[in-house]
Amino acid sequence: MSRESVPGHDISYHLVCFDETGNERGHDSADVIRDARAGVTDVFFFVHGWNGDVPAARHHYGQWVATMAACRAEREAAHRLPGGFKSLLVGLHWPSKAWGDEDVRSEEFVRASAARLGGGAARTAAVRTIVEAALRHPCRMSPAVKEAYVYLEGSIPDLPGEDGTPFDPQQLYRACLEDPALGGILSPLRILTFWKMKRRARVFGESGAARIAREVAQAAPNARVHLMGHSFGCITATAMASVVPPATLTLVQGAMSLWSFAERLPGEPGAGYFRGVLGRVPGPIIVTTSTHDHAIGRFYPLAARSGRQLDLDEYPKYGGIGAHGVQGTYAHGHRVGAVGELTRGQVHNVDCSSVIRRVDGIAGAHNDICHPELARVLWRAVLSR
Structure with a gap:
């Protein structure tokens, strides 16, 4: 059974796990489809972000569902809606462990890091x-290290820079040194895995996640689908929305470009x-930002632009929505706790x-999202029928 209880x-909610190619691990989606046929009115899909294994996904979803469930007034308002309210909650797990807390001195760290970049003897050696x-020398990048980085980048065909800029490990290293939290010659290794994730x-989002959303929509054609992503999960949720139009879309501290929805890209x-x-989402699209999110405010621009930051008027060309919100298209601005219509x-x-x-740590407040103020914003989007 895929059902997970919330202490x-x-x-409870369903937890459905997928592999790195978007194929389901097991057959837990069958439980989801069965419950979708039982007269549900609203289906919620939650998608976690980077560095999430299965235990982390359980912890993340358990905390978030509990935060939503604690909004008693909003839950009661939902049940007073015409047609009532019967929800189906689904957490999707995808292998997003970009880098962990393994001992850097161990062979396990070497093998795991190489595996995240595609594996093989040559990548492991690099x-x-x-x-x-x-x-030996954490603050010096030797020619051998630069050569190893260039080999890794060139050996992985699905890791282009966002603008085609050649990968420059020395420049990334110098850029990361400007922020002590990001420094060290392992920083470019983190950025390579960032691109991969x-x-x-x-x-x-376009494959396994979209498939289960489509199957649920077919099983419950009158139900409203709500998509919520966190971090890289915002990319997944938005990709799902491009395939299966949802009623609402909520992007929490998104690790995706602030120009993702822009009418025209800058330059x-x-x-x-x-x-x-x-135009495919009839309800509100909610995007959260925080100045305390260092993962998006500091690391994302470095990784997305290969270490070169280019400012365009007020907003950086290679920033993330978790720091700057959606730009390049009309968007309403609010402060949590005082959200208008x-x-x-x-x-x-x-x-x-x-x-x-x-x-x-290095991520700042990137994962500090389980707050009733934020949950109430999502509830308001759900209630805006």
């Missing part, structure tokens, strides 16, 4: 060169990759710096 609440050099999030031809999603079918950037603020 302290009479509520990673070992980098790691051994980091242990970013692409995987989109592929998963480049064409529109944002997900521009077509606008949520206009259906439009983007709402919600500054959550007052609640998403607990700093935890």
Whole structure:
């Protein structure tokens, strides 16, 4: 059974796991489809972000569902809606462990890091060169380390820079040194895995995640589908929305470009990759931001632009929506706790710096999202029928 209980609440959710190619591990989606046929009115899909294994996904979803369930007034209002309210909650797990807390001195760290980049003897040897050099001289990038990085980048065909800029490990290293939290010659290794997970999030959203959403929509054709993503999970949720139009879309501290929905890209031809999603979501599109999110505010621009930051007026060309909100298209601005009217079918950037603020290591407050103030914003979107 895929059903997971939520401690302290009479509520549960389904956890469905997928592999790195977007194929389901097991047959837990059958439980979801069966429950979808039981007269549900609203289906919620939750998608976690980077660095999430199965235990982390359980913890993340359990906390978030509990936070939503604790909004008693909003739950009661939902049950008073015409037609009532019967929800189906689904958490999707995808392998997003980009880098972990393994002991960098261990062979396991070397093998795991190489595996995240595609594996193989040559990639493993390149990673070992980098790691051994980091242990000897963490603040010096030798020619051998640069050569190892260039080999890794060139050997992985699905890791292009966002603008085609050649990968430059020395430049990335110098850029990371400007922020002590990001420094060290292992920083480019983190950025290589960042690119890998970013692409995987989109592929998963367009494949396995979209498939289960489509099957649920077919099993419950009158139910409203709500998509919520966190971090790279925002890419997955938005990719799902491009395939299966949802009633609402909520993007929490998104690790995706602030120009994703733009009518025109700054300094480049064409529109944002997900521009077509606008108009497919009849309800509000909620986007949260926080100045305390260091993963998006500091690391994302470095990784997305290969270390080169280009400012365009007020907003950086290579920033993330978790720091700057959606730009390049009309969007309403709000502050959490004082959110105005949520206009259906439009983007709402919600500054959550007052609640998403607990700093935890290099990511800052990136994972500090389980707050009633934020849950109430999602409930308001759900209730805006």
